[in-house]
Amino acid sequence: MGYGVVGAGVAKLIKEKKKLLESRIGAVLNLKTIADIDTATDRGIELGDTALVNDALSILDDPSIDIIVETIGGETIAKQFIETALDRKKHVVTANKALLANHGNELVSMARTNRVDLAFEASCGGCMPIIKSLRESLVANNIKSMSGILNGTCNYILTKIAKDGSSFEDALKMAQELGYAEAEPSLDIDGFDTAHKLAILNSLAHGMHINLKDIHVEGIRHITPDDIAFAREFGYTIKLLAIGKIQGDHVEARVHPTMIPDSDPLSHVDSSMNAIAIDADATGRTMLYGHGAGMMPTASAVLSDIADIARNIISGITRRVPIMGYPEDNIISRPVLPMSELYTKYYLKFDAKDHPGVLAEISGILGARNISIKSVHQRGRKTDGHVPVVMITHTAREAWVQDALEQILGTETVTGTPVVIRIEDNC
Amino acid sequence: MGYGVVGAGVAKLIKEKKKLLESRIGAVLNLKTIADIDTATDRGIELGDTALVNDALSILDDPSIDIIVETIGGETIAKQFIETALDRKKHVVTANKALLANHGNELVSMARTNRVDLAFEASCGGCMPIIKSLRESLVANNIKSMSGILNGTCNYILTKIAKDGSSFEDALKMAQELGYAEAEPSLDIDGFDTAHKLAILNSLAHGMHINLKDIHVEGIRHITPDDIAFAREFGYTIKLLAIGKIQGDHVEARVHPTMIPDSDPLSHVDSSMNAIAIDADATGRTMLYGHGAGMMPTASAVLSDIADIARNIISGITRRVPIMGYPEDNIISRPVLPMSELYTKYYLKFDAKDHPGVLAEISGILGARNISIKSVHQRGRKTDGHVPVVMITHTAREAWVQDALEQILGTETVTGTPVVIRIEDNC
Numbered sequence: 001m002g003y004g005v006v007g008a009g010v011a012k013l014i015k016e017k018k019k020l021l022e023s024r025i026g027a028v029l030n031l032k033t034i035a036d037i038d039t040a041t042d043r044g045i046e047l048g049d050t051a052l053v054n055d056a057l058s059i060l061d062d063p064s065i066d067i068i069v070e071t072i073g074g075e076t077i078a079k080q081f082i083e084t085a086l087d088r089k090k091h092v093v094t095a096n097k098a099l100l101a102n103h104g105n106e107l108v109s110m111a112r113t114n115r116v117d118l119a120f121e122a123s124c125g126g127c128m129p130i131i132k133s134l135r136e137s138l139v140a141n142n143i144k145s146m147s148g149i150l151n152g153t154c155n156y157i158l159t160k161i162a163k164d165g166s167s168f169e170d171a172l173k174m175a176q177e178l179g180y181a182e183a184e185p186s187l188d189i190d191g192f193d194t195a196h197k198l199a200i201l202n203s204l205a206h207g208m209h210i211n212l213k214d215i216h217v218e219g220i221r222h223i224t225p226d227d228i229a230f231a232r233e234f235g236y237t238i239k240l241l242a243i244g245k246i247q248g249d250h251v252e253a254r255v256h257p258t259m260i261p262d263s264d265p266l267s268h269v270d271s272s273m274n275a276i277a278i279d280a281d282a283t284g285r286t287m288l289y290g291h292g293a294g295m296m297p298t299a300s301a302v303l304s305d306i307a308d309i310a311r312n313i314i315s316g317i318t319r320r321v322p323i324m325g326y327p328e329d330n331i332i333s334r335p336v337l338p339m340s341e342l343y344t345k346y347y348l349k350f351d352a353k354d355h356p357g358v359l360a361e362i363s364g365i366l367g368a369r370n371i372s373i374k375s376v377h378q379r380g381r382k383t384d385g386h387v388p389v390v391m392i393t394h395t396a397r398e399a400w401v402q403d404a405l406e407q408i409l410g411t412e413t414v415t416g417t418p419v420v421i422r423i424e425d426n427c
Numbered sequence: 428m429g430y431g432v433v434g435a436g437v438a439k440l441i442k443e444k445k446k447l448l449e450s451r452i453g454a455v456l457n458l459k460t461i462a463d464i465d466t467a468t469d470r471g472i473e474l475g476d477t478a479l480v481n482d483a484l485s486i487l488d489d490p491s492i493d494i495i496v497e498t499i500g501g502e503t504i505a506k507q508f509i510e511t512a513l514d515r516k517k518h519v520v521t522a523n524k525a526l527l528a529n530h531g532n533e534l535v536s537m538a539r540t541n542r543v544d545l546a547f548e549a550s551c552g553g554c555m556p557i558i559k560s561l562r563e564s565l566v567a568n569n570i571k572s573m574s575g576i577l578n579g580t581c582n583y584i585l586t587k588i589a590k591d592g593s594s595f596e597d598a599l600k601m602a603q604e605l606g607y608a609e610a611e612p613s614l615d616i617d618g619f620d621t622a623h624k625l626a627i628l629n630s631l632a633h634g635m636h637i638n639l640k641d642i643h644v645e646g647i648r649h650i651t652p653d654d655i656a657f658a659r660e661f662g663y664t665i666k667l668l669a670i671g672k673i674q675g676d677h678v679e680a681r682v683h684p685t686m687i688p689d690s691d692p693l694s695h696v697d698s699s700m701n702a703i704a705i706d707a708d709a710t711g712r713t714m715l716y717g718h719g720a721g722m723m724p725t726a727s728a729v730l731s732d733i734a735d736i737a738r739n740i741i742s743g744i745t746r747r748v749p750i751m752g753y754p755e756d757n758i759i760s761r762p763v764l765p766m767s768e769l770y771t772k773y774y775l776k777f778d779a780k781d782h783p784g785v786l787a788e789i790s791g792i793l794g795a796r797n798i799s800i801k802s803v804h805q806r807g808r809k810t811d812g813h814v815p816v817v818m819i820t821h822t823a824r825e826a827w828v829q830d831a832l833e834q835i836l837g838t839e840t841v842t843g844t845p846v847v848i849r850i851e852d853n854c
Contacts, residue, residue: 009709013567013709017567020567020569021566021567023634023753023754023757024566024749024752024753024754025566026749026754121564127564127709127710127711127713128713129556129559129560129563129564132556132559132560132563132564133556133559136556136559136731136734136735137548137554137556137559137728137731138727138731139448139451139452139730139731139734140440140444140447140448140726140727140730140731140734141727142447207450265692265695265696265716268692268695269692275714280727281723282436282440282554282723282724282726282727282730283554283717283718283723283724283727284554284717284718284721284723284724285717285718286554286555286715286716286717286718287702287714287715287716287717288713288714288715288716289692289713289714289715289716290710290711290712290713290714291710291711291712291713294711296708296709296710296711297709297710297711299567299709300565300567300568300707300709300710301564303566303567303709304563304564304565304566304567307563307566307567308563311747311748315742315744315747316744317742317743317744320738320742320747321738322451322453325451326450326451327450327451327453330450
């Protein structure tokens with residue numbers, strides 16, 4: 001269902017890799033019907049005896065179809081089709097992260113009731129086998145933390161700013177011209193797509209439900225070439241990270257631009273590439289890297305799900321691995337740590353008046369709130385009698401930092417909104 | 428079988444993660460018996476009702492045991508035990524790369540005859556899920572090439588030389604003191620361990636049998652701080668790579684020190700960490716990164732195999748995924764490309780007499796064999812009237828290069844053995 005870019009990629013692989021897949025799976029994958037409202041666009045794929053119809057019911061009503069692949073996207077019609085499919089005891093493969101992040105629990109529960117598989121390797125990180133790793137490879141591990149670069153658009157833009165000194169706006173325009181970013185780019189650049197993926201991965205990693213609205217989300221619109229240059233001086237790179245971390249009885253679940261040190265392999269993940277680092281108690285740190293989007297990488301992940309389900313069908317079994325990695329009855333409730341209670345290090349940039357008492361005033365306010373400064377840069381281009389004051393703090397509590405920022409903004413020394421970028425350098 | 432470091436790690440996970448594993452797998456893993464000739468050493472693990480015996484037959488003869496884990500290592504007694512286990516229709520999990528590289532075909536065939544599983548995720552890359560990725564995640568891909576840093580000892584030594592300017596000998600000594608290298612380090616530093624892993628991965632990736640003796644193997648004993656410094660000047664890092672690449676009807680299968688550009692994520696894989704980059708037709712480039720050895724990372728991989736087999740047992744199925752990724756009847760024979768027919772780029776270092784005609788002579792001999800030079804460095808410390816002449820070639824045929832080297836060695840201009848390091852910079 002859905003014959004857009006990803007749907008066409010899936011059709012292409014099933015058709016062109018027919019022999020390879022038959023050999024490896026031990027059964028023929030027969031692509032019976034493709035449904036899309038647009039049946040006119042030629043996707044350049046030799047469909048042979050596969051029907052291309054504009055009526056989804058010819059798939060949902062067809063008793064000979066075992067597996068449905070949903071590549072429509074969105075949360076309305078796709079949700080309705082998946083629910084109907086599960087209800088009719090068809091296995092479902094989807095790449096729909098928005099749907100899973102918002103309605104995953106309901107869909108998992110429906111799949112369980114109907115004793116069918118629901119698979120979604122392509123929903124997070126494209127062709128990186130992150131879902132399979134969390135569900136299967138790391139079975140004997142407690143996951144301590146995950147940090148992921150999960151949105152290729154944002155990573156392309158940040159890389160472009162870093163390498164060419166482009167402004168955010170120019171880098172976005174370039175990303176749009178290259179097809180990396182949508183005309184309406186908010187879902188990507190404001191961090192929501194990354195948050196959808198974090199919601200899914202958090203559930204899998206920690207055996208928990210998470211409400212999407214509990215995830216703190218910041219995008220990259222405010223990142224400037226200056227911030228990236230200052231970060232570099234301190235030995236850091238700025239990436240939009242999805243962070244999921246066990247913190248006592250809570251879980252940290254946050255998406256925001258993050259400074260990471262050059263020694264962190266994630267700092268070398270450039271352009272539209274994705275990567276995720278996982279710290280687990282037995283394995284230590286592992287990392288996956290690959291194309292997080294695109295026609296064929298995403299289709300490759302869909303095919304790995306189809307193959308898994310096909311192997312189950314051949315073996316006469318279903319739901320061999322619990323959909324969320326843990327049996328539904330063992331899924332726990334673990335609250336998300338409120339951002340105010342987060343402890344981390346901070347990069348702060350103030351637009352300050354160029355007079356001698358400025359640094360004393362700012363650091364006095366920070367110091368009074370137990371925030372100690374690791375290093376300060378106070379130089380660079382002076383504009384209208386203002387200079388950027390840039391500092392890196394030691395570990396501090398988010399609430400203290402927000403309180404200090406409010407106080408500093410109340411002084412006459414600083415104009416504009418300070419830039420706050422959190423730092424992760426414990427790897 | 429085998430209660431050394433890895434065996435103890437496996438026991439530790441089964442004991443300490445009992446509840447987690449039961450929850451995720453849906454069955455209790457009961458560690459019935461551990462066999463080792465040494466039953467006296469206390470491994471610090473609370474064994475409870477698990478028997479620790481010095482008699483392997485109490486495992487092999489026990490009809491209540493379903494899965495045998497072999498962590499003895501080596502090719503003699505371990506082979507005999509695994510064969511007996513398969514013969515008695517017990518599933519086998521092993522981390523034994525030497526055994527698999529040398530006798531994999533026989534063992535796979537025995538497992539097939541007896542309709543049991545043979546799993547070996549821990550044999551390559553420790554906790555990186557490389558075996559599962561090749562067998563399952565990349566099911567719809569033709570693998571074009573793999574490049575892996577698969578030996579932590581070598582990578583530690585090369586990193587140490589690069590960061591501290593240590594000599595090979597000092598770096599090796601340090602690795603031995605830290606427990607990264609054996610007292611007899613040849614298996615690691617001469618590249619054989621890496622070749623064992625390449626043999627296994629090549630079979631999985633390309634659906635082919637490979638003879639270990641067809642793999643070209645060079646180690647890292649001859650790498651000097653000078654070579655690493657020169658590499659850096661040209662923008663390269665030196666890593667011991669396992670390379671498995673489809674080349675027409677042949678496969679390249681080679682292990683040697685390799686220069687890779689700083690833009691290659693593998694160049695940032697430091698210390699004892701492992702990584703593997705895979706180029707496949709649908710996914711493009713993907714990479715896995717993690718601890719390639721060590722007690723708990725290796726044990727984690729063993730547990731993922733045990734969980735897979737346990738899930739099969741619960742479902743009443745076996746050999747759900749073909750052991751080598753492809754059904755045994757579909758495994759092809761693909762010859763290994765002779766090294767003389769390899770085309771790649773080269774770093775060449777000559778110890779040359781410090782007189783004006785040297786460069787003309789060397790480059791003349793290279794040019795006559797169609798080897799064109801991309802850049803030359805002729806400077807640095809002069810010793811006994813000799814200077815190092817360092818050059819990077821464009822792509823050339825290995826046979827031409829070897830022929831030119833022989834000719835150059837016959838001149839009066841050059842003393843000692845030239846250093847030849849192959850370059851991979853097509854990523």
